[in-house]
């Protein structure tokens with residue numbers, strides 16, 4: 597079954613609002629048609645209002661890099677799904693390994709954030725992936741299966757089909773080490789099998805699974821040629837307009 601590719605740049609803690617605005621102005625009219633590829637930029641919260649306005653009427657979609665699972669309340673420093681929906685943000689990255697490792701994100705909070713996102717018309721991009729220790733210890737299947745199963749807990753099938761899963765082996769993030777396309781596809785296929793077991797094959801075949809970890813214009817082609825890789829979540833190589841456009845263009849083929 598063919599699934600529409602989704603390429604998402606994840607800027608992490610980079611770019612001032614002015615720099616973010618200039619980037620979006622440079623790419624927004626050059627991304628592929630949304631019937632062919634979904635082109636997404638995940639930006640820091642401060643830039644989102646401006647970027648949603650900048651991208652309006654174009655085929656570029658704007659994502660947040662995180663969200664809280666409550667709608668409002670005493671959660672100093674957090675941003676709620678109500679606030680993101682109000683701005684017109686369309687996607688949200690949930691459970692990135694940097695948030696799991698440095699900001700106490702757990703499988704339980706990931707699941708709550710998935711539910712909160714759907715309640716506010718945000719498409720969740722759910723990140724999963726193993727550490728180098730877990731891979732070398734032969735535990736990647738158990739780790740990834742557990743992360744996927746907990747992320748989808750209580751999510752009905754009609755919502756599950758809209759979830760984007762990003763497989764990011766932690767050892768390949770920002771290190772210049774890319775999983776080989778076969779290694780990446782093996783895990784993405786395993787993720788699809790896990791979703792099949794949770795729901796059914798028809799549901800799993802609609803879920804888009806991205807690979808992330810040192811993706812760049814030079815290697816995206818062979819990654820996207822794999823059977824179960826439907827896109828990429830890209831950090832470093834999404835920071836320059838030319839590089840981001842090369843990535844979304846590669847997904848057109």
Ligand SMILES: O=C[C@H](O)COP(=O)(O)O
Nearest residue numbers: 606769770809810831832
């Ligand atoms: O969210 C993106 C990933 O963490 C990958 O980052 P990277 O492309 O800089 O390795």
